Amino acid sequence: MSGWFCPEVCLVFSGVGLILADSLLPEGKKGWIPGVALGLSFAILVLTLGQSGQPMPSSWQNLFLTDGLSSVFKPFFVLCLLGVTLISIRTPMEREERVRAEWIALPFFPTAGLCLLVSAHDFLAIFVALELVAISLYLLAAFQRTRATSLEAGMKLLVMGGLSTGFLVMGIAWLYAAAGSTEFSKILVEQAGRPASLPFLFAVGLILTGLAFKVAAVPFHAWAPDVYEGAPTSTTAFLAVASKAAGFVLLVRIFGFGAFALDSVAVVYRPVMLTLGIATVTLGTLAALPQRNLKRYLAYSGIAHAGYMLLALGTLGEAGMGTVVGYLWAYLLSAFPVLIFIQEMERIHGSADVRHLEGLGQKDPAVAVGLTLCFLSMAGLPPLLGFAAKLSVLTTLWSAGEIPGLVVGVVMAVVGLGFYLVPVRAMYWEREADAVPAKRFPSFLVWILLGAGLAQLVLGLQPRPLVRLVERSLAPATTAVSNEK
Amino acid sequence: MSLTWTLPALLGLPLIGVLAISLGAAPRRTASVVSFLNLIPGFLAFGVVLREGDLLFGGEASFIREVFPVQFRLGLDGLSMALVGLTLVVTLSAMGVAQAQVKRAKEYYICLLLVGLGGLGAFLSLDLFYFFSFHEVALIPSFLLIGIWGQGDRTGAAWRMTLYLMLGSLVLLVGLIGLVWAAPETARSLDWRILGETLRANPIPGAQQTWLAALLLVGFGTLVSLVPFHSWAPGGYASAPAPAAMLHAGVLKKFGLYGLLRLALPLTPMGWKELSWLVGLMLAGNILYLGLAALAQRDFRWLLGFSSAMHMGTIFLGLIGGTVLGLGGALLLMVGHGLSAALGFAVAGEIGNRLGTTWMQDLGGLAKRAPKLWFYLMIAGMASIGLPGLANFSGEILIFFGAWSAHPVLVGIAAWGVVLSSVAMLRAIRSISTGPVPANLAAKEVTDLMGAKEVWPMALLTFLLLAIGLVPNLILGPARPVLERILQP
Numbered sequence: 001m002s003g004w005f006c007p008e009v010c011l012v013f014s015g016v017g018l019i020l021a022d023s024l025l026p027e028g029k030k031g032w033i034p035g036v037a038l039g040l041s042f043a044i045l046v047l048t049l050g051q052s053g054q055p056m057p058s059s060w061q062n063l064f065l066t067d068g069l070s071s072v073f074k075p076f077f078v079l080c081l082l083g084v085t086l087i088s089i090r091t092p093m094e095r096e097e098r099v100r101a102e103w104i105a106l107p108f109f110p111t112a113g114l115c116l117l118v119s120a121h122d123f124l125a126i127f128v129a130l131e132l133v134a135i136s137l138y139l140l141a142a143f144q145r146t147r148a149t150s151l152e153a154g155m156k157l158l159v160m161g162g163l164s165t166g167f168l169v170m171g172i173a174w175l176y177a178a179a180g181s182t183e184f185s186k187i188l189v190e191q192a193g194r195p196a197s198l199p200f201l202f203a204v205g206l207i208l209t210g211l212a213f214k215v216a217a218v219p220f221h222a223w224a225p226d227v228y229e230g231a232p233t234s235t236t237a238f239l240a241v242a243s244k245a246a247g248f249v250l251l252v253r254i255f256g257f258g259a260f261a262l263d264s265v266a267v268v269y270r271p272v273m274l275t276l277g278i279a280t281v282t283l284g285t286l287a288a289l290p291q292r293n294l295k296r297y298l299a300y301s302g303i304a305h306a307g308y309m310l311l312a313l314g315t316l317g318e319a320g321m322g323t324v325v326g327y328l329w330a331y332l333l334s335a336f337p338v339l340i341f342i343q344e345m346e347r348i349h350g351s352a353d354v355r356h357l358e359g360l361g362q363k364d365p366a367v368a369v370g371l372t373l374c375f376l377s378m379a380g381l382p383p384l385l386g387f388a389a390k391l392s393v394l395t396t397l398w399s400a401g402e403i404p405g406l407v408v409g410v411v412m413a414v415v416g417l418g419f420y421l422v423p424v425r426a427m428y429w430e431r432e433a434d435a436v437p438a439k440r441f442p443s444f445l446v447w448i449l450l451g452a453g454l455a456q457l458v459l460g461l462q463p464r465p466l467v468r469l470v471e472r473s474l475a476p477a478t479t480a481v482s483n484e485k
Numbered sequence: 486m487s488l489t490w491t492l493p494a495l496l497g498l499p500l501i502g503v504l505a506i507s508l509g510a511a512p513r514r515t516a517s518v519v520s521f522l523n524l525i526p527g528f529l530a531f532g533v534v535l536r537e538g539d540l541l542f543g544g545e546a547s548f549i550r551e552v553f554p555v556q557f558r559l560g561l562d563g564l565s566m567a568l569v570g571l572t573l574v575v576t577l578s579a580m581g582v583a584q585a586q587v588k589r590a591k592e593y594y595i596c597l598l599l600v601g602l603g604g605l606g607a608f609l610s611l612d613l614f615y616f617f618s619f620h621e622v623a624l625i626p627s628f629l630l631i632g633i634w635g636q637g638d639r640t641g642a643a644w645r646m647t648l649y650l651m652l653g654s655l656v657l658l659v660g661l662i663g664l665v666w667a668a669p670e671t672a673r674s675l676d677w678r679i680l681g682e683t684l685r686a687n688p689i690p691g692a693q694q695t696w697l698a699a700l701l702l703v704g705f706g707t708l709v710s711l712v713p714f715h716s717w718a719p720g721g722y723a724s725a726p727a728p729a730a731m732l733h734a735g736v737l738k739k740f741g742l743y744g745l746l747r748l749a750l751p752l753t754p755m756g757w758k759e760l761s762w763l764v765g766l767m768l769a770g771n772i773l774y775l776g777l778a779a780l781a782q783r784d785f786r787w788l789l790g791f792s793s794a795m796h797m798g799t800i801f802l803g804l805i806g807g808t809v810l811g812l813g814g815a816l817l818l819m820v821g822h823g824l825s826a827a828l829g830f831a832v833a834g835e836i837g838n839r840l841g842t843t844w845m846q847d848l849g850g851l852a853k854r855a856p857k858l859w860f861y862l863m864i865a866g867m868a869s870i871g872l873p874g875l876a877n878f879s880g881e882i883l884i885f886f887g888a889w890s891a892h893p894v895l896v897g898i899a900a901w902g903v904v905l906s907s908v909a910m911l912r913a914i915r916s917i918s919t920g921p922v923p924a925n926l927a928a929k930e931v932t933d934l935m936g937a938k939e940v941w942p943m944a945l946l947t948f949l950l951l952a953i954g955l956v957p958n959l960i961l962g963p964a965r966p967v968l969e970r971i972l973q974p
Contacts, residue, residue: 361592362589365507372625381625383619387618391658398662399666410655410656413651413655414651414655417647421644424625424629425632428592429632461615
């Protein structure tokens with residue numbers, strides 16, 4: 001029985017339960033479903049934190065394992081779910097009001113998929129988990145059927161997601177042909193100490209391409225801005241933070257510990273990943289400069305962040321892997337509050353245009369301070385959390401001797417400050433407050449943003465907790481690995 | 486009595502001020518009171534340093550081999566004492582000069598307090614992570630100060646300054662990473678004292694030193710507005726509101742010089758020697774090019790901005806002189822320049838408030854119309870051109886003597902710099918004090934500085950300029966052992 005009470009199972013049952021409740025309950029008694037969903041996601045978060053490190057159900061252990069990385073990221077995804085549920089509840093609906101419960105219940109399934117994804121150690125398991133995530137996300141992106149932009153976002157996500165899945169499956173097929181297995185440890189043992197065959201390297205390339213779509217790395221990024229802008233904000237949040245993080249966790253797992261942690265792969269793919277990183281940072285940063293819609297803006301900022309993580313990852317050392325883990329947490333803590341804010345802004349102003357921020361510094365100083373700290377943290381300004389993350393990337397690149405990546409990283413961090421200051425400037429000096437109609441934000445948002453801002457500051461001044469997390473994520477699997485025969 | 490609490494108190498009081506103001510305390514009064522109260526821990530800490538030597542807050546190192554070994558540690562010695570003192574005084578007088586009626590006073594004073602806090606924290610931090618971070622704390626408040634309350638091309642000036650400083654900071658950051666990574670892996674530390682000992686015991690190989698010195702030079706140099714990385718400075722200062730310009734030109738700019746003294750000079754001595762021709766070229770640029778540019782200015786604020794950036798060249802000359810005399814002169818000039826630049830911008834701010842302009846052709850006859858204001862203008866101008874008796878003179882003369890043996894040509898150039906700056910400043914003073922009152926402004930009532938309330942910030946700066954000018958040992962005495970240590974191989 002042990003292990004069946006794990007986050008994945010709870011998430012799936014919660015999602016199904018919510019949908020069933022919606023269809024079985026009489027009309028007029030469904031009002032408590034959003035509250036229950038929020039409570040459930042919080043309970044699962046507590047459960048996940050409490051159980052971290054506990055082994056997966058024994059019958060799953062051929063495909064899924066619990067190790068440091070998975071136990072650090074399951075709470076990450078469930079935390080995302082909590083935020084997404086909060087945003088979903090606040091999303092205004094038109095014709096879809098009838099199916100609000102589905103709207104709220106749906107994110108539970110991709111979250112379960114992500115939790116499975118980070119503990120998978122077999123490519124087939126990865127494929128299954130990824131599809132669970134992807135299909136739910138297609139639904140979510142196109143959920144607001146009356147809005148053309150939402151439909152467009154869903155369509156684009158579907159086509160691009162399908163394409164990336166195609167690459168991934170093709171890669172897995174080639175991998176099986178070349179290495180005779182899809183299981184990480186077997187591939188590792190099989191390939192260790194001998195030169196990689198061409199089909200094997202080709203398979204690695206295909207899989208890398210598939211994952212590059214997921215993390216929106218240049219040149220596979222083009223879907224991100226349109227989808228982020230068009231999709232409902234809760235879906236944007238899921239894509240921008242959870243889905244991107246999952247892609248990186250997979251990259252860390254595959255290239256850092258599993259399957260492709262081979263010298264023969266590193267020789268070929270280290271320069272490839274660093275080049276991807278340089279291109280991604282550069283394009284993401286430069287393309288973010290002219291953006292005036294906060295969702296598009298976050299899309300490009302996310303691309304730039306992905307670039308930094310790819311640069312760290314591309315060094316293919318333990319330091320790089322740890323950096324990505326820390327960077328993802330820092331990104332979660334700074335980007336998610338902004339996304340929650342965007343939802344509220346859309347509620348009030350009807351769009352996510354940056355000009356709605358004007359005068360906010362005087363109208364609602366607490367919100368403005370929280371947002372400012374989040375944006376500056378994303379810009380990597382000390383003493384905020386984002387600085388610790390950027391510092392870690394730069395340090396990794398320096399110690400690996402990757403000077404081109406370092407130079408690009410530094411220059412783009414400066415250019416990045418240029419666009420992260422755009423909303424700050426709008427909030428504080430673009431217009432005086434009396435020129436802007438006063439609209440109050442709900443008080444929970446004030447507390448979330450103030451808390452987030454404080455977290456940036458406290459963790460930035462004393463990043464120890466994050467460092468612990470990174471150290472834990474690099475720990476090996478906690479179960480007796482029965483399947484490595 | 487150890488009094489180690491005074492160091493965190495120095496940082497805590499401004500923070501308390503920021504919190505109090507954001508919770509609704511009267512902005513101007515709170516900021517002034519906090520800046521004044523901050524003198525108390527300051528004096529206590531100075532007392533300890535003078536009597537017993539260095540004052541430290543925070544434990545010794547025991548973190549080697551951790552992934553991210555930052556540790557919040559503060560320290561004060563004879564060198565940082567001078568700069569901490571400068572920060573405290575300039576912050577206090579900036580609060581005194583800040584206008585009572587300013588739009589959005591809350592944010593204004595919070596930003597000012599944060600800028601001062603950034604300077605203090607940087608000078609007090611022993612850990613490089615915090616050393617760097619505190620300096621950056623001042624970046625965004627400065628951006629807002631210029632952007633919201635500035636004058637002239639405030640938007641452009643704010644962006645230029647912020648992005649330039651960010652670029653400088655990041656280059657510097659790479660240099661710092663390099664320094665830390667140059668130490669053997671088992672002895673890596675972010676505490677600059679420990680790092681210094683380690684790198685003295687295991688010097689960095691020559692070529693690498695040159696690279697690191699170059700990174701530090703460009704990084705710190707940008708923050709100090711060394712030519713060709715200077716173009717953010719004059720415009721930024723000209724556009725900033727007076728207290729912000731005082732804090733920035735007076736205090737924050739010294740961060741770069743302090744960093745060079747603390748890190749670049751002692752840890753990469755060979756690289757520094759290797760690059761001295763380049764530094765020489767750049768500082769000559771500061772002195773001659775910015776000196777000539779200062780001559781061409783018609784706006785008093787811009788003149789101050791250029792002459793402030795120009796004097797950085799002289800300070801750099803002291804740094805590459807390779808003698809304790811030169812370093813001492815550089816430190817003296819840092820303090821003197823901090824005080825005189827602050828005084829200059831304070832006067833310019835008062836003039837701007839009263840006349841609505843700082844164009845020098847519009848300021849004629851000020852000596853008659855507002856004699857007290859004119860007096861402090863004279864002091865600032867005379868200090869800046871190096872009149873004996875004021876702090877800047879002692880600094881410059883020591884630099885010239887200290888650098889003579891190593892760089893006689895540069896000393897010659899720097900002497901011409903004194904001439905240029907004298908011409909520029911004296912011309913300005915002549916047209917401001919004795920020129921004709923312009924017709925369009927003749928009818929305008931010009932009130933002089935009224936009562937002690939308006940006079941004390943400038944009187945305080947003037948008093949210190951005189952005191953340090955007459956008794957340079959106030960600064961040099963405590964700093965001397967530290968400076969000697971810098972030059973020891």
